[in-house]
Amino acid sequence: MxxxxxxxxxxxxxxxxxxxxxxxxxxxxxxxxxxxxxxxFAPLVKKAVPAVVNIFTKTRVTQSRPSLFDDPFFKRFFGHNFGPQRQRQHIQNSLGSGVLVDGEGVIVTNYHVVNGADEITVALSDRREFDARVIISDERTDLAVLKIDVEGERLPFLEFADSDTLEIGDLVIAIGNPFGVGQTVTSGIISALDRSAGVANDIQSFIQTDAAINPGNSGGALLTMEGKIAGINSAIFSKSGGSLGIGFAIPANLVKAVLTNGLATGKVVRPWLGASGQEITSDVADGLGLEKPGGVLVNRIHPNSAAYQAGLRVGDVIISIDDKEVLNPETLLFRVAASPLGKTARLGVYRDGTRTTIEMELQPAPEIPARAIETLTGRHPLSGSVVGNLSPAYALELGLAAFSEGVVVAGTIKGSVAERYGLRPRDILVRVNGEKITNIEQAKKVLEAAQGSWQIAIRRNGRTLSFKVSL
Structure with missing residues (x-):
């Protein structure tokens, strides 16, 4: 102890x-x-504070300026595009925190702290400042990794704890830069584990703490009593903007996985199970003969996935991974994402009334078929759209569901026919003239075969939109 x-x-x-x-x-x-x-807590704080940094960012923002031509009178008679478009540029400043995780200047922080920043400055506890660059950026987990050039100097850093060993009631301290007042230390306990923070984040398995976390604490350290990183402070639940004793941190094991995979490959590549399912409720548990609710009832498996290769079946119930209980789909997603690539995981499975174990090598989502990006040309409504074949890897990269299939719009050429008809990035081409679209080559044939009339269906944000065009 x-x-x-x-x-x-x-x-x-x-x-x-x-x-x-x-x-x-x-x-x-x-x-x-x-x-x-x-x-x-002073001995612990003295050890940890030198490894926690303040992060300041500058972002150049361009905004339209009001002018005489914005007057409703002119717009009524001459239209909304009448007159010159006046714009101005200003600098938007923001702040956050970060943690040194090795002696050569590698810093972990939140993605939202540095996203879109034109300039990033890191201030150490001794008040020295360094320009920083982003070397890993992962919106799905709200994590980013920065690098500062310390010219061979060894900086103090913090090690990661095993977040799987944390328990509700453990004492923790949070270190960060709340409201820009300067480095601040707060204390509390772990209030809950495996929490959904109510934020747009794929990994819904946060550590909840009552240690005061406020704006500016984002990216700072949540520490155990051994001075190790339990998690990276990420979000708060608040109606006023201040701390209400409900803060959330990204577990250390997930941070380690993102850091390890990212530094090795130059980009974040996570293991992918390749199966999806539903949470086991009390009624479902009774029907399946399970002792209690919990687990994931598998209802879909991708044929190119590690789960399929390992022998997982539709109808199986995943109840554990590496002997750690799986409560719901979010827990399963977190357990897989927080594991290193190439590791052999043990899935505890309930199948046909008996318990069994399936060994599965953790692999990244495959890019099958190849995305084969190209720009569509010709006399049709999609001319000028940049499209690609969807695969699990490409879908996850775009922030789409991994099981998405078909042809996706990656962008449009400025002034093109596709742009005029309102095609947007991440639109999925579903059907053309009633024919289901499966790949780019097929899409081109169907578009070119039409006799001047196209009935097009696309999927956007989970909704299917249809429009008809005649040229």
Whole structure:
């Protein structure tokens, strides 16, 4: 047990005994030195603070400026595009926190702290400032990795804890730069595990803590009593913008996986299960003969996935991975994503009334078929659109469901027919003249075969939109 934790818990235990009127055992709980009397986090903070940094960003933002021609009178008679378009550019400043994770200047922070920034400045605890560059960016987990050039100097850094060993009630401290007031330390406990933070994030398995986390703390460290990183502070639940004692941190094991895979390949490549399913409710558990609710009932498996190759079947119930309980689809997604590529995972499966184990090598999502990006040309409504074949890998890269199939719009040429008809990036071409579209070559044939009239269906944000064009 860590020395600082023993000091703290000894004092708490003594206070409880005295409050209850119980006789104190002097030889066990009486403080022996000044540090024990103070019950202080100071030794831990002194060790950790030099490895937590402040991050300042600058983003150039262009906005339209109001002018005389914006007057409703002119717009009524001359149209909304009448007159010159006046614009101005200003600098938008923001701040956050980060954590040094090696001595050569590698820093972990949140994706939303540095996203879109034109300039990133990192300030160390000794007030030195460095320009930083982004070397890994992963919106799906809200993580980013920065690098500063320290010219051979070894900087203090923090190690990662095994976040799977954390328990509700564990003491933690949070270090960051809330509201830009400067580096600040707050303390609390782990309030819950495997929480959904209510944010747009694929990995819904956060650590919840009541240690005060405020705007500016994002990207800072949530630390164990051993001075190791339990998680990276990411979000808060608040109606006022201040701390209400409900903060969320990305678990250390997921951060390690993103860091390891990203540094090795130059981009974030996560393991992909290749199966999806539904949460087991009480009614479903009773029907399947399970002792209690929990797990994932598999209802779809991709034929090019690791799960299919390992022998997982539709109708199986995944109840654990590497002996860790799977409660729902979010837990399963997190467990897979937080594992290193190439590892052999053990899936605990309930099948036909018996429990069995399936060994599965964790692999990235495959790019089958190849995306084969090209620009469509010709006399049809999609002329000028840049399209690609969807695969699990390409779909995940675009932020689409991994099981998406067909042809996706990657962009449109400015001024093209496709742009005029409102085609947008991530639109999926579903049907042309009633024929289902499966790949680019087929799409070109169907578009060119039409006799001047096209009935086109696309899928956008989960909705299918149809329009008819005659040329």
């Amino acid at each position: 860590n020395r600082y934790f023993r000091q703290l818990t000894s004092g708490i235990f003594l206070a409880v005994l005295v409050a209850a009127g119980a006789p104190a055992q002097a030889e066990d709980v009486v403080p022996q030195n000044q540090a024990q009397i103070m019950l202080s």
